[in-house]
Amino acid sequence: MSEKIPAARCPRCGRVVAPPTRFCPDHPVALEPASIDGYGEVVSFTTLHSPPEGFRSPLHIALVALDDGARLFCHGAGTRGIRVGSRVAVEAVDAVYYFSHLGLVERARLFWRRAGARGETVTSIAKSAAKRLWRGGRGAGA
Amino acid sequence: MPDVWIAGAGMTRFGKREENLPDLVAEAARAALAAARLEAPDLVVVAAMNPEEFIGEGNFASQIATHLGFAHVPALRVETATSSGAAAVYTAFAVVAAGLSRSVLVVGGEKMTHLPTPRVSEIIGRSIDRDERAYGATMPALAGLITRVLLAKTGVTLKEISQVSVKNHAHGALNPYAHFQEPVTLAAVMESRIVADPLRLYHCCPISDGAAALVLSADRTPVRIAGIGHGTDTLAVRYRDSLVSFRATQDAARAAYRMAGFGPERVEVAEVHDAFSPFELIALEDLGLVPAGKAGAATLRGETALEGRLPVNPSGGLKARGHPLAATGIAQIVELVWQLLGQAHGRQVAARVGLAHSIGGLATNNWVTLLERVS
Ligand SMILES: [Zn+2]
Numbered sequence: 070m071s072e073k074i075p076a077a078r079c080p081r082c083g084r085v086v087a088p089p090t091r092f093c094p095d096h097p098v099a100l101e102p103a104s105i106d107g108y109g110e111v112v113s114f115t116t117l118h119s120p121p122e123g124f125r126s127p128l129h130i131a132l133v134a135l136d137d138g139a140r141l142f143c144h145g146a147g148t149r150g151i152r153v154g155s156r157v158a159v160e161a162v163d164a165v166y167y168f169s170h171l172g173l174v175e176r177a178r179l180f181w182r183r184a185g186a187r188g189e190t191v192t193s194i195a196k197s198a199a200k201r202l203w204r205g206g207r208g209a210g211a
Numbered sequence: 212m213p214d215v216w217i218a219g220a221g222m223t224r225f226g227k228r229e230e231n232l233p234d235l236v237a238e239a240a241r242a243a244l245a246a247a248r249l250e251a252p253d254l255v256v257v258a259a260m261n262p263e264e265f266i267g268e269g270n271f272a273s274q275i276a277t278h279l280g281f282a283h284v285p286a287l288r289v290e291t292a293t294s295s296g297a298a299a300v301y302t303a304f305a306v307v308a309a310g311l312s313r314s315v316l317v318v319g320g321e322k323m324t325h326l327p328t329p330r331v332s333e334i335i336g337r338s339i340d341r342d343e344r345a346y347g348a349t350m351p352a353l354a355g356l357i358t359r360v361l362l363a364k365t366g367v368t369l370k371e372i373s374q375v376s377v378k379n380h381a382h383g384a385l386n387p388y389a390h391f392q393e394p395v396t397l398a399a400v401m402e403s404r405i406v407a408d409p410l411r412l413y414h415c416c417p418i419s420d421g422a423a424a425l426v427l428s429a430d431r432t433p434v435r436i437a438g439i440g441h442g443t444d445t446l447a448v449r450y451r452d453s454l455v456s457f458r459a460t461q462d463a464a465r466a467a468y469r470m471a472g473f474g475p476e477r478v479e480v481a482e483v484h485d486a487f488s489p490f491e492l493i494a495l496e497d498l499g500l501v502p503a504g505k506a507g508a509a510t511l512r513g514e515t516a517l518e519g520r521l522p523v524n525p526s527g528g529l530k531a532r533g534h535p536l537a538a539t540g541i542a543q544i545v546e547l548v549w550q551l552l553g554q555a556h557g558r559q560v561a562a563r564v565g566l567a568h569s570i571g572g573l574a575t576n577n578w579v580t581l582l583e584r585v586s
């Protein structure tokens with residue numbers, strides 16, 4: 070399944086913001102609700118070793134530019150293999166956005182979803198393919 | 212528009228201070244008034260970013276006016292986060308230029324070191340967009356994100372960023388008002404603890420106490436405010452297309468140069484807002500002082516050192532002079548006044564025109580001020 074991110078679009082300049090706000094930051098114009106795909110590119114990321122109160126250390130933060138235009142702050146389980154420009158998926162867990170590297174599974178899922186195939190079937194096929202790779206010891210470092 | 216002149220400048224030593232904020236503010240104010248040979252101004256403009264949170268005080272302009280013996284003098288407070296001092300100078304400039312007052316005392320300060328560091332970070336962090344704070348975004352975290360993009364996209368190196376800290380510490384070592392008066396080595400900067408990967412501790416300015424003050428006047432003095440400009444950007448960093456330049460700086464610079472009637476080519480000394488060392492490199496290019504893409508190399512070559520082509524942060528900058536928030540934008544101009552008048556003992560440069568650049572929040576509310584010595 071592809072995560073849909075609630076957003077808002079400016080009818081005057083086309084800017085998409087997430088989370089949704091009432092007005093465009095550049096125009097005193099009411100925004101229209103939008104729903105955008107949770108796929109995008111890492112703009113930047115950092116790791117805090119002494120995060121603010123209420124956050125676990127180390128805290129991985131990424132700024133992700135979603136394909137539909139909005140940029141989002143996300144948390145992540147780690148930054149191994151992540152670079153500026155990496156393709157990532159963004160998903161909400163308990164109303165908090167998390168990024169994860171788009172690996173083999175997600176890339177296959179995204180390809181087939183866009184090709185119109187049934188996502189769930191493809192996911193299970195891709196998952197078992199990924200598991201075989203792992204067992205063969207060739208999955209690491211991908 | 213009538214000219215606005217600087218009649219007096221003064222500041223406290225920055226660093227860990229035992230005095231309370233009103234006493235620090237009074238020390239700076241009395242120094243500036245003494246330099247201006249003025250007993251009482253027509254107006255007091257006070258800059259303080261978070262006195263409510265840091266010291267539990269409100270109605271701060273009236274408190275300061277009364278504390279200075281100016282209960283009869285109109286007083287007001289100005290706040291634009293970390294550029295509050297520069298915003299107060301702008302306010303005073305506008306009042307004098309409009310003919311509403313002939314002399315204005317501008318004074319700003321902050322008292323922070325008595326609180327634990329996480330508490331200070333949290334208070335300063337309230338100037339960040341709420342939805343970004345919810346992800347743990349602090350000022351160092353946002354600076355870490357910016358540094359990562361700089362390294363990945365512009366060719367700036369960690370060594371060039373670190374050299375900014377080395378240079379500014381070397382300058383601070385010559386400034387008796389500086390928080391840090393010891394040099395640091397490049398190795399020490401590059402090996403210091405990681406704060407927000409790839410940003411390290413010695414790339415970040417300290418938490419400081421202190422105050423700075425100016426007297427602005429309608430009467431001619433040797434130093435004129437030639438131009439002053441204000442630029443803004445979105446509170447949310449995620450709303451910006453670029454992280455490697457600050458629109459707020461570019462707009463402020465454009466406005467200041469337009470008012471002055473000259474461009475960056477006449478600037479001979481600059482005080483820029485190096486709250487994080489990479490910000491100095493971004494500022495030099497946004498201000499047009501160094502061609503795009505060249506700030507890192509220019510810094511490594513020593514062009515921005517005290518003896519270089521364009522001395523930048525002769526005071527030590529925020530990194531070494533320290534950063535008592537609302538004092539900083541005023542202290543930058545104090546340093547420039549001393550430099551232009553030949554009073555920057557031990558770190559004097561040769562200059563007729565100086566530029567001060569102040570960042571509010573994460574570059575949401577920036578100011579550029581141009582000073583000119585008129586003989
Ligand atoms: Zn708009």
